[in-house]
Amino acid sequence: MIFDSDGKGDLALIGGSGWNTLPVAYSNGDGTFVVTNRPLPHSEWFVLAGLKAAAGDFDGDGYDDILMGGHEGGSSLHFAFSSGASVRTVGFAVGNFMLDDVPALAANGSSVLLAGDVDSDGQDDLVLTGPNTWTNVPITFFRK
Numbered sequence: 001m002i003f004d005s006d007g008k009g010d011l012a013l014i015g016g017s018g019w020n021t022l023p024v025a026y027s028n029g030d031g032t033f034v035v036t037n038r039p040l041p042h043s044e045w046f047v048l049a050g051l052k053a054a055a056g057d058f059d060g061d062g063y064d065d066i067l068m069g070g071h072e073g074g075s076s077l078h079f080a081f082s083s084g085a086s087v088r089t090v091g092f093a094v095g096n097f098m099l100d101d102v103p104a105l106a107a108n109g110s111s112v113l114l115a116g117d118v119d120s121d122g123q124d125d126l127v128l129t130g131p132n133t134w135t136n137v138p139i140t141f142f143r144k
Contacts, residue, residue, distance in 0.1 A: 056115025056124030
């Protein structure tokens with residue numbers, strides 16, 4: 001995913017027990033990375049048991065964000081929106097959104113969160129895949 005303005009693929013980690021930061025490895029483009037580990041508001045949202053994540057540009061600003069959900073009893077999805085600031089100074093704004101039955105569907109043990117621009121509007125959407133008993137594929141379309 002690309003969290004900053006240099007166009008090189010970066011990595012982010014979530015879910016470490018007791019973490020209150022968001023570790024991000026920014027690519028130098030030569031196989032090496034510079035790692036930052038900045039405090040994250042509402043970090044308790046990002047260490048919940050069973051949490052699943054997908055990365056994509058959900059707010060349409062050209063920088064990838066992180067969407068999290070699927071924890072047991074969850075009634076919302078959590079977002080870390082990249083500010084897309086200059087290399088290695090990127091910050092993330094945190095949001096918490098209610099999306100009908102999507103959080104409960106995401107909590108299914110065999111569901112997977114995927115991101116992609118399903119409707120070709122230039123902004124990523126959330127797609128859920130689930131057990132073979134599901135008869136449809138839930139999609140949440142994000143709009144600017």
